[in-house]
Amino acid sequence: MTPGGAGVRNRDTASRTRPQPRPDTRPDSAPAFPPAGGGPDVLSRELLAPYLHARAADFLRSLRLHRESGQDPQGAADAARAAHALRGSARRISGTLHTFRPLTDTGWADTLRAELAWLSGTLAREHAYAARLNRLLEALNRLSGSGAGAGPATVPAARGRGAEPTGALTVGAARAGALLERQLTLARTRAHSAALQALGSSRFHAVADAVALLASDVPLGPAAAAPAAEVLAPLASGAEQRLKEAVAALPLGRASHPYNAEALVHGLAPAPGGETQDAPWHHVRLLLRLHRYAQEVVAAPADTLPAAQALDRHRDAAEAATAAASAARTPRIAPATAYALGVLHADQRHEVEAARFSFQQVWQPEAAATP
Numbered sequence: 001m002t003p004g005g006a007g008v009r010n011r012d013t014a015s016r017t018r019p020q021p022r023p024d025t026r027p028d029s030a031p032a033f034p035p036a037g038g039g040p041d042v043l044s045r046e047l048l049a050p051y052l053h054a055r056a057a058d059f060l061r062s063l064r065l066h067r068e069s070g071q072d073p074q075g076a077a078d079a080a081r082a083a084h085a086l087r088g089s090a091r092r093i094s095g096t097l098h099t100f101r102p103l104t105d106t107g108w109a110d111t112l113r114a115e116l117a118w119l120s121g122t123l124a125r126e127h128a129y130a131a132r133l134n135r136l137l138e139a140l141n142r143l144s145g146s147g148a149g150a151g152p153a154t155v156p157a158a159r160g161r162g163a164e165p166t167g168a169l170t171v172g173a174a175r176a177g178a179l180l181e182r183q184l185t186l187a188r189t190r191a192h193s194a195a196l197q198a199l200g201s202s203r204f205h206a207v208a209d210a211v212a213l214l215a216s217d218v219p220l221g222p223a224a225a226a227p228a229a230e231v232l233a234p235l236a237s238g239a240e241q242r243l244k245e246a247v248a249a250l251p252l253g254r255a256s257h258p259y260n261a262e263a264l265v266h267g268l269a270p271a272p273g274g275e276t277q278d279a280p281w282h283h284v285r286l287l288l289r290l291h292r293y294a295q296e297v298v299a300a301p302a303d304t305l306p307a308a309q310a311l312d313r314h315r316d317a318a319e320a321a322t323a324a325a326s327a328a329r330t331p332r333i334a335p336a337t338a339y340a341l342g343v344l345h346a347d348q349r350h351e352v353e354a355a356r357f358s359f360q361q362v363w364q365p366e367a368a369a370t371p
Contacts, residue, residue, distance in 0.1 A: 044226055058089040143340075285312070307359055
């Protein structure tokens with residue numbers, strides 16, 4: 001990284017002197033500028049540099065909003081939204097530097113990518129623990145009959161809804177919820193402390209300085225002077241090809257059947273060992289994100305939102321199932337509590353299957369339309 005001695009002063013100067021684009025906190029927003037020229041004479045740097053400038057400006061704007069948020073409930077909500085936007089900008093910069101690495105100063109790009117990944121991961125953990133706890137408590141309420149609430153309408157039902165909750169589940173659900181709340185609240189508190197520590201660290205200030213420099217100057221390599229059609233477009237196509245290859249390796253044929261319907265009719269859990277099959281799906285989710293960012297650079301955003309939402313649900317359900325299984329391994333818990341956590345784990349694994357089915361439906365619509 002080359003933060004040098006720029007410090008916060010340079011960062012603020014860069015944000016004042018450059019025209020600031022309108023903030024866009026949508027997770028899948030396209031760049032606000034058209035392809036430069038739009039013809040064969042467009043150079044790679046004429047597409048890549050403005051995109052990185054804009055994402056760096058988004059990062060700095062989100063950072064300023066986060067620092068200016070108050071301590072009241074409204075300020076906490078503003079800080080959460082700013083942190084979300086900050087993570088999104090960091091992911092876009094990091095993903096763009098990954099895909100178009102040959103066009104940049106590679107040493108600088110690799111270092112900045114690693115630091116942005118650290119920052120994004122650190123800031124994401126607190127939100128992830130809170131969302132996981134809410135998801136698990138809502139599922140426990142639904143399964144035990146103490147609350148309403150099916151999942152989103154876009155995710156087909158993954159369980160037999162007509163079955164009444166058993167007495168053991170009703171008894172154990174409250175204790176299971178209390179156990180999950182203790183464990184995940186503690187994890188969230190630690191993640192919050194880690195995020196605050198990170199935002200006040202010299203490491204973070206170095207990252208912010210580097211992004212401030214990126215808002216005005218992108219360290220590009222000689223290859224960026226080549227026409228975009230010869231260099232930049234093939235790199236974007238490579239990201240798409242890697243995504244397609246990873247999807248082709250998924251068991252989409254199995255995902256085309258709605259979650260082992262025979263087992264669900266009898267109230268059985270999915271086949272054991274499902275957690276070991278999650279990694280390829282998580283990898284596809286990351287590749288889909290890289291593909292989306294690459295398409296934004298070339299100003300040809302693809303309609304990947306439905307597929308991305310299905311994979312996000314897959315990730316959330318898989319991590320929730322892991323949390324339920326981890327809680328069930330707590331020593332000396334009551335049998336009814338362990339039973340409720342086991343039912344909760346099976347429920348979330350069914351949601352994993354539902355998300356895979358949804359992804360198959362949007363990725364292969366022609367196959368989905370064929371009985």
